Amino acid sequence: xxxxxxxxxxxxxxxxxxxxxxxxxxxxxxxxxxxxxxxxxxxxxxxxxxxxxxxxxxxxxxxxxxxxxxxxxxxxxxxxxxxxxxxxxxxxxxxxxxxxxxxxxxxxxxxxxxxxxxxxxxxxxxxxxxxxxxx
Numbered sequence: 001x002x003x004x005x006x007x008x009x010x011x012x013x014x015x016x017x018x019x020x021x022x023x024x025x026x027x028x029x030x031x032x033x034x035x036x037x038x039x040x041x042x043x044x045x046x047x048x049x050x051x052x053x054x055x056x057x058x059x060x061x062x063x064x065x066x067x068x069x070x071x072x073x074x075x076x077x078x079x080x081x082x083x084x085x086x087x088x089x090x091x092x093x094x095x096x097x098x099x100x101x102x103x104x105x106x107x108x109x110x111x112x113x114x115x116x117x118x119x120x121x122x123x124x125x126x127x128x129x130x131x132x133x134x135x
Contacts, residue, residue: 026069039094083111
């Protein structure tokens, strides 16, 4: 999808709100970076409970593969964005220190970067008719 986008040449970084989507659909951020040559930064609001995740994955197809991709995303680096709480980042194709600077500079109205906050507001509004105010 990214490679076929007419905006591909303009993209400088891929920001993800977590390494999983829609339950346990896991993004392999290393592979995403290798296939697009665009740095990937994952933002997580709290430290994940890997034991609980592993247990929950027992009910999902390819649980070992999914858990290995979650762990492959790399170490979680805390970032103080000046918001109410720190966030944690994982990255591919970019150093954690540079990614932390990027996250800090783009976190204007909350602990998370504006592109993720606005995307969340739009998606929630489309589903619920208005934002739930959690972004």
